[in-house]
Amino acid sequence: MTGRRRTGGGVTLARVAAAVVPVLGRLDVTTDTGAAPAEGSILIANHTSLGDPAVVLAALHRLGTEPVVLAAAGVWRIPVLGRLLTREGHIPVHRHDPRAAQAIQDARVALAAGRSVLLYPEGGIPHREGVREAAPLPFHPGLFHLARASGAPVVPVGQAGSRALASGSCAGQVARVLTAPLRRPRLCVHVGAPLRLDGEPGQARALGLARGALTRAWLTAARRLRAPVLPAPA
Numbered sequence: 001m002t003g004r005r006r007t008g009g010g011v012t013l014a015r016v017a018a019a020v021v022p023v024l025g026r027l028d029v030t031t032d033t034g035a036a037p038a039e040g041s042i043l044i045a046n047h048t049s050l051g052d053p054a055v056v057l058a059a060l061h062r063l064g065t066e067p068v069v070l071a072a073a074g075v076w077r078i079p080v081l082g083r084l085l086t087r088e089g090h091i092p093v094h095r096h097d098p099r100a101a102q103a104i105q106d107a108r109v110a111l112a113a114g115r116s117v118l119l120y121p122e123g124g125i126p127h128r129e130g131v132r133e134a135a136p137l138p139f140h141p142g143l144f145h146l147a148r149a150s151g152a153p154v155v156p157v158g159q160a161g162s163r164a165l166a167s168g169s170c171a172g173q174v175a176r177v178l179t180a181p182l183r184r185p186r187l188c189v190h191v192g193a194p195l196r197l198d199g200e201p202g203q204a205r206a207l208g209l210a211r212g213a214l215t216r217a218w219l220t221a222a223r224r225l226r227a228p229v230l231p232a233p234a
Helices: 013-024 052-062 073-077 081-088 100-112 142-150 170-183 203-225
Strands: 026-031 042-045 068-072 091-093 117-119 154-160 186-191
Touching: 013 026, 013 052, 013 081, 013 170, 026 052, 026 203, 042 052, 042 142, 042 203, 052 068, 052 117, 052 154, 052 186, 068 073, 068 081, 068 100, 073 081, 073 091, 091 100, 100 117, 100 142, 117 142, 142 203, 154 203, 186 203
Parallel strands: 026 186, 042 117, 042 154, 068 091, 068 117
Antiparallel strands: 154 186
16 A cells, blocks of 8 residues: 555555544545645644544545554554554554654655655643644654654644544543434544655754644634634643
8 A cells, every 4th residue: 555545445444434434524624735645745633532533534535545554552452443453554653662663663664665654743632621622732753753764745634623523531432422423513624735844953843843834734624613722732
């Protein structure tokens, strides 16, 4: 797989998301460029709920892109899903573990093979009450190292609305998912223009540029959603 939609008829994570997400809500996808991200791009998305990876993958599938996903290694322990992730070459991230660096190396290999890679540079889901939207938190340095080592363009993918699918306590998240087909919440994804970080000499500046680009993409999605927005974090 190259990061573009497969031409075969097999089941993929992106195709599952593309089939399920429209049942749960109304997906709205826009781009700055009017086109899908180029193959071999680093796609960065804001992380607000357990539901947003499916929303982002469904949006990218609509644009014709099926990226390799960097995800928490614990997801591989989920039956069926773990096997699907392994079969498609998605990359486990072992946080706070010496094996964490291997994820960046595996992502470099995927990019060199022409596959796009999707990662969440905030490093996790921030604790937040309610369904209100908020700007991305500061980024972890893995994005900087991957962009410098690979020379790949970085494409911001802002999403808003996924907290209406899954947020709150465990019971609250289950209730939101079960009632989503009746509520049909709006789910907005905006793909920004690519930027280059490999020419930036400083890590802090490079990550600041990337965070700014993702914040703008997220804000575009949030405005389309017409959602209440929390103050931006420092």
